[in-house]
Each structure stands twice: as C-alpha cells, then as structure tokens.
Amino acid sequence: MSHLPRQELRRGQIGLIRFVLAGTANNALVQAVGPLFLLSLGAAPFHLGILATFSQLDKIARLGGVQLLGRGFGKTRLMFWGRLLSIPATVLLVLVAIITHDHGHLAIWLAVAVIALRAALQQTGNAAWWPLIQDVTAGAGLGQFLTRMRVQQRLLELALPLAIGIYLADTPSPARFAPLFGGSILVLLLGAMCIRGVAELPSAHAEGSLTARMRQTLAMPAVARFCRYQLLRALFHSACFPFWVIALTERGLPVSQFVWMSSVLAGGQIVSLWFWGRVVDRHGYRPALLPCLSGLCMLSAAWFVLPTGGLGLLLWVGAVYLLWGILEAGVQMGQSRAMVDAVPTDLQAEGFAVIIFASAIGGGAGGLLGGFLFSAASTYRVAGLDGDILYLAIVQAGFCLPLLAGLNLGAPPTGNHHEKNASQAA
Template identity: 25%
Template sequence: MTQTLTNAEKLSKLPWSIGSNALVNAFVQLTFLGSVFILFLNTLGLDKTQIGFLLSLVPYTGLIALFIAPLIARYGYKRTFVYFSILRVIFAALLLLTPFVISTLGAEVTLLFITVVVILFSLTRSVVVTAYYPWAQEYIPPSIQGKYSATNNLFTTLAGFLAVTLAGFVLDVTTGLSGYLILIVIGVICGSLAVWGVLYVPGGEPIAVSRGVMTAFRDTITALRDKGLLFFLGGVGLITLATVPLTSFVPLFLQEQVGLSSGNVVLVQTGVLLGGLVSTYLWGWSSDRYGSRPIMLSGICLLASLPIYFMLMPRHSPASLYVALGVAFLQGIADMGWVIGSTRLLFVSIVPPEKKSEYTALYFACVGVFGGTSQLIAGQVVQMSSQLSGSFYFFRLDPYTPLFLLSITFALLSLVTLRDVRSDTQVTVEEFAGMFLRGNPLSAMTSLVGYHFARDESRVVAMTERLGETRSPFTVDELLEVLADPRFNVRFEAIISIARTRPDPRLTHALIDVFNGTELALSNMAAWALGRVGDQMAIDALRVGLNSKYHSIQANSARALGRLGDTEITALLLERLNHEPDKGLQMAYASALGNLKAYAATPQILHLLDTMQNEGARRELTLALVRLVGNEGGFIQLYREARADFATATAQAATALKRKFGKTLATGNNVISTLSACADTLARDKLSEGATYLARVIETLPAHHYEPHSLTILHDCADRLQTHGAERTEYMLLTLHTLDAGWHTKES
C-alpha cells in the first residue's frame, strides 16, 4: 500500500512541478497553442474557417476524458502523464516536416497532414491534462493552493514571456516558414526538458479501480446531478465561448485590421504575459485570503471589457502597437484573475477529493466542448462577416466586430451564472472591489511585502506602523498576526496601528481579547485603541472594565466609552465623579462626561479645574468644558494661536466677539464697549487688566443668549478671573470660547 504523502514532502517537490509547467508553457507557445501557430497557419494560406477548424480540434479531444479517467487512475496518474507527454513532444516535432510535405504533395495534402498532427497532439494533450488534474489535487496542499497557483503562473508566464519575445524577434529577422521551424525546434527542446523535470514530482500512483469504462462513464455523468458543479461548468463554458476566440483570432485582427506586422503581433502577446506576471501574486494571495469567487468574478468583469478596447483601438497608426500592448497587459491581468480564481474554486470548493477523477474529467470535457465549439463558431462568424465595414459612433465596424460583441455577451452571461456558485467565502465581488477604494491599496501592497521580509524587531515595528497607516482592509490579517507576536514592542505597536486603521470586526474582537488579557500595559493601550477605533462592538467589554481592580483600566475604559458616545453610563460616571478621591480617575470621568455632553457634570468639572494643580490636567479639564459648550475645533485653533502669542490671539478673539455681538446688541451697549476696551488692553499685552474686562463682560451679558450650562461656566470663569487675574490663562481662553460658541440669538 502506498504511503500517504506528507505536506513537507509535497512542498519540497513543488519547485519541480513549477519548473516543468514553465517549460511546458514555452513548448506550447512555440508550437500549437500560441499566436505563433495561428500565424504559421495563416502563412500556409489557410482561410479563417480552416484555421478555426484546426484550432477546435485541440479542445474537442478533451471529450475523451469522460471515458479514459478510470483507465488513467488504474494505470497511474504520473506514469500516464509522463508517457503521453513524451508522445505529445514527438507529435509536435512532426510539424518540422511541413515544408517537405507542401513541396512534394501540395496544399491539400498539407492541410490533411497538419490536421492529423493536430489530432495526435490534441489526443495526447487531453490524456496528459486528464491525468494532471487529479494528480495535482494530490500533491498540492489545499492550504497553499492559491499561493501555488500564483507562483506557478508567475514562472509559466515568465517562460511564456521569454518564448514569445524570442518568437517575435525570430519572425522579424526571417522570412517564410524558416522562422516558424526554428521556433518549433526550440519548443520541442523545452517540451523534452519539461518531461524530465516532472519525473521528480511525487504522487500519482496507480489506484485500484474495479469499474469498467462504461460504468465509470455513467458515474462521471451522474456527477452532473451536483448543481454546484453544473452551474460551475455552465459558467466555465460561457467564459470559454467569450475568451478562446479572442485568443485565437485577435492576432489576425491585429495584423489585418490594426496593421501590425507578424513580429509585432507576436510581441503584443508579451503584454498579455507581462500583465499576468505582475498580477499573479496579487490574485493568488487574494484568493487564499478572500476566497476564490470574488477573484474569479473580478477576472470575468475585466474580460468582459476587453472587446470594447479592441474595437476602439486606433488603426494603422504609430500608436497602434502601444495601445495594443496596453490592452494586452489588461488582458493578462484579467486572464490571471480568472485562471487563479476558477482553478482554486474547482479544487477547493467544487471537487470532492473522493470523486476527483469524475469531476475533473467532466471539467476538462466541458472546456473541450465549449472550446472547440467556440473556435468553429468564431471562424464561421469572421468568415461570414468578411465584407462588414463602416462605423457606429466611436466604433469602427469590421469582420471581427460580431466576434467582439458575442464575447461581451458570453462573458456577462458567465458572470450571472457564477455569482451564486458555492464557494469557500462569503466575500462578494463588490466587497472585494470596494477594498481597492478604501485606504491606500498600493501602499498596503508594498507594506505587506516589506512586512513579510522584515525579521529584526525594529524593522517589524516600523512595518507594523506602515500597515496601520495604509488604512486598507488588505492589511487586517497581518495586523492580527503581529498582535500575536511574542515580542512586546511589536504587540504594542500593533495596537497603535490597529487604532490608526479603519474599523474591522476582527480587529475589534482582537483588541477586546487583549483588553481582557493579563498584560496590564497592553490592556490599557487596547482600551485607548477601542475608543479611537470607534466600533460600538467594544462597549460591553469596556463597561466591564469600569469595574476593574486596576485604576488605570477603569480610567481608560471611561475615556474610551466617552469617545464611543455611550450615554448609558452618564449617571454612573456622574456619581463616581462626586465620590472618587483618585485624581487620575476624576480626570478620566470628567473627560468622558465632556465627550458625552453631560451638562449636569458642569459644576463638578469646574470645581476640579479650580482645585487642580497640574497644568496639563487643567488643560484637559478645560477641554472637557469646551466640549460641553461645543465647537471644539474653534477652541483648539484659539489655543494654538495663544501658545504662539497669547496677547495678540486673545485680543483678536475679543475683537471678533465685539463684531459678533454688535449684530444683535444695540450700539453703545455696555457689553460692546467693554469688549472694545478688553481688546485694546490685551493688544497692549496688559493681560491682568484684560482679564478684569472679561469678567465685566460676563457680568453685563444678556443671559438669555446662553444655555444654562454655558452661563454656569461663564459665571465661574468671572469669579476665577477676578481671583487669579491672568495667572490662570485657561480661564481667559475658556471665557472667550464660551462667549463665542455658547452665544445664540434665539429668545429663551
């Protein structure tokens, strides 16, 4: 009995799989499945219908997967894959005989020869792919399916990029069929090396299968009763109808309608590969984190937009090549999103491990049917509309326009079909797309890369700070990770960074866990962070914190609840403020009551302000009273100006009050004249005399222009100004602010 592979064994051999796949991609790009082959057929003089027929043979042969799946399982996935990969390379090498056939036997026999070669290649390819899917599900751990897909696509795309770049160069410097033959030789070499590399990939041993071919076929068809699989296959079929014809016929469109040379047409394909190259890690990382479906649907949305860009492309212009490269780059991004999302969805959510043979056979057969049909339809559509020309608004009409319109239609139908297919996530495509509009996604990506490469504590702390500053939902998992870091300073910075970012339920729950923990320093920081984040979910935990045995926890809980606007604790805080002897708790309760607009707390806060010796504490108490009055921002501006030049700032504030009151009070009113004298005195830096004038303003002020709590503040300030003069500057600032912000013109 074959021993089950461990994850460690699987991971150690994955580079061989990735390397082999990269070489296979170079092989097929230079032989049958890239723009090189399409241009090769066009050079041979085949028409669009014949090209479409030949291209349809490759996917149509996928139907044999329905019958051969149990035979492959019995013979062994790996052994089948290797042997038929060798045959595939041999059949591809037969293309090198094309010049001999065409020169000795003529064009008709050449078409028959190429048809036979394509059929042989396609049959062996179908066997190889049928063996690959269940084997891949065996040797790729599900937990890293997205990461593997991203890494695999990165290297296969890079290999394809190099192959296509080479092809463009070779076709530009050669004529006739010679360039294509050189590329086929290089492709065959790459295919041979790929077979050697896959020998080191583990798994794929023979499986005892008691069923016959027809029984297995019936079991495979029975899998269609799975509605999730049925909808998935329907969506895959529709997107295949939308995209495969574009891949096949866009090279001809670029050559015939846009006016690009054969070399430049091949070069455009590098844009597709480059787009896939730069986006593969983002798609793979996102699929592992947010699930397959939003990634897959995002890719479909991008694919649906591509035909519009092709139709708007400038024709026979110096800019045509660059525009084509830009559209191709977007196509590469879209293709990669679809491939990674759909592949991960297939292996993780759609295919049960115990039925992998039946499900993957159906999948490959479905792709084959729709892929082959799309090629036949596309060839016929382009051939039938060969005389189409004209324009419609901004769009140029040509033989390829119906093909583009069909592509848009099928892509949108696929989007509708796949929206509700079962998935491993509840994240919708709208929510995923919205993540790019929140915070700074570009900074988030660079910060994530920097974080994962950071090792020493100082570097991790710095990157944690950056994670919070991006305010992006993409950094949530990393912030949760650093919150569990064994290093205290890293955890401390994580709390601060979480406070900087946008509210997220998982982050709030994590902060609550820290708050309820046993590390007092971190619990206090977590309480502060919960208040700053502003998530109402934290209220219950913070209320419990009010009864903690630690005064610091009580104080920070009160402050946080004040910021969260929890008015239900107002009565409790008022009662505690009246009886609490601890100065720190008094300050915390007063600050919270100020945030809660607890006007009943005005006398107690004024009393604290009068008796408090610490200057910093007096500033905070002043701010609590300011919040009761309103317009905190106006006070902060006055406070900052006063720190720079107290006399000038207060004089300007008094002058502004004079103008404001003058609109309501009669000219010559005692308030106006007193304010005028106050402003002049303060401007001359006579602060004590100015404080006296401010007290007189309060005494002569019409009371009906202020709310009761504002009057309480003003009268207390008048008493303190008479007592302390300009020594307690906070009273002067509080007076000026309350006179301004508390003033209203309505009658009581």
C-alpha cells in the same frame, strides 16, 4: 483525507512547477505560433477556427486518461507517457514545415491534423494534472502554490515570445517554423523527465463504468454549476480571442509585434498574480473571478477605437493585452480555486475530467462557430464599422454570460476544502 509528507509535498510542487515551465516552452514553440504557421501556408479564418476548435476538442482525450487512472495507471506515469508519445507527432510537424513548398489546402489540413494529434496525446496525460495539484497542495495554500507556479510561467512567457518574434520577423515562410517545432521536441523530453519525481496519493478505486462515474460526478450541484460556467467561458473565449491575429495583422500590425504581445499579456499577469493569489486564499473565488470577468466585458468597448497602422495601433494593442493579462490572471486564479473546491477527492479524476469536457465542448463550438461568423462578418460594414471588429466587440461583451454563471459556483464538498478557514476569512 490522507496527505503526503511535508517533504514530498514540497518536492512535488517543485516538480510540477518544472513540468509546467517545460509545457509553457512547448506551447510557445508550437501552439502559440500555430495560427501564424497556418497563415504562412495561406490559411483563411475558417482554418483558424477549425484549429481553435480542435485545440478545445483535444481535451476530450482526457477521458482516455481518466479510464487509465481508474484502472490503477499512476498519475505521474500517465503524464510521462503523454509527453513522450507526442514526440513522433512533433517530428511529423517539423517535416510538414520543411517539405511544404506550396500553399495548398492539403498542407493546411495536414498541419491542422498533426497539431491536433500531438495536442490530443498530451491531453490524455493531462488528465492527471489537476489531481496531482490536489495531491501536492493538500494542507497547504493553493493560491500561494498557483502564484509561484504562474509567476515563473509568465516570466518565461515574457521572454520566449520576444525571441520568437525576432526570429520569425514580419513575413515568415513555412520552413522558418521548423526549428521552433524541433525545439519543442527537447522541451517535451524535459517535461517527461521532470514529472517522474512527483509523489502522488493513490487514486480512489474505480467502481462501475466511466460513464456511470461521470454521471455521478455531474449530479453533484457544485460540479454541475462549474461545468456550466466553464462551458460558457470557453465558448466566448474561443469565438473571440483566436481571431485577434487576423484583425490586427490586417490593420498593419507586423507578425513579429503580434508575437511580442504574448509577452505583454504575460507581463500583465505577472504584476497581478501575487495580489490575486492572496485574494483567493483569504476571501475565496468571488473577489477575483467576478470583477475580472466584468472587466473583460467592458474591455470590448476598446474595439470601437481601434486605430489602423503605425504607433497608435501598437500602443492600442499593447494597452489591451496588458489589461487582458491582468484580468485573465484574476479569472484563472478565481476559477482554479472554485474548481478545486468543487471536485470531491473520492472522484478526483472524474471530477476534473467532466469539467474539462465541458470546457472542450464550449471551446470547440466557439472556435467552429467563430470561424464561420468572423469570415461572414468580415465582408460587411455596419454604421461605419468593419464587420470583423463589430463581431469581436459583440462576442467579447458576451463574457457577461459566464459572469452570471459564476455568481454562485457553490460551496465546496464536505471534507474537500484544504483551506476552509483561510478562504472564508474576512
């Protein structure tokens, strides 16, 4: 396998980190507040479930990016245009926030459609994201790079939600979101500029149709195992996490404090990322992924002691988000190591795309089913417990299934383990 020169590796890593920081700001300004924007329009849990479904199914747009990569379209060029073309959709989202005066269903569905459209355009470009990471970390520590990137990313996530929460206050109107959406236009431009200077290795020549190449990739045992894991993880995550906002705000948590919890979650990731990065570089994915998935399962018991309102609720939410951040950091670091190891470099774009496709299917199903089931569960009480809380506890305990799927994600393909000695060290 050929490598980029050391100077290009370093420059590429810096460019990708800057790109992902712009992407983090973009997500904070639109994706993270999307459910709150829908609630300000009068949305129901069903609408939030649909938004969560689209946020996962949008990843299928990466297949279009893979097709372009197979035809010689450059990786950085693809990501550049993915960001640039999503700007008109963002302008439309600003107009929806400004013009909407009533809380009708038309406004809600229009907002969902526009958010989904801009995400799909960005996901088309994101088909080159993991191939670029594989290019700029060849011969270098993947865990070290991911740690540097994610620490800076989480530091930004620590600060932005605090400012956004203060700005939105407790009961924001739809028009209050317009400046946030407008700010995302600027960071989209910034991200497009940052990615242009990243060097890349040439993509392997695509032979046969995209469908045939995807099947060839999926036939590889390591890739197939990781797809099963990713499908299950996305399924349970999307069936649970997007509905926290409803359960918590209905029990007295102000909107501003809910937004601040993104900073608490980021803080949990920051304090643990260096540790998890060293773990995966020295011992592989298992010591990070498996204990953290187990912790997420056990954390489901916390829903049974959820207080209502006041300082008790704030302390509960803060503690749960902090622990979730620590555990999620280990999960992300472990699964990133396993995924990069599983994908062969000669089917780079196809390998990552089929994994993202599995994630999209699982996440889309989880969001859709979760919206129906959460709405239905909210009308019941079981053994003195509110149905929505019981639902969240049960679904979160379901992380035991991706835990089982992650027990043996398999050895990396021959010649594709950049840090074979490091990751197998005792």
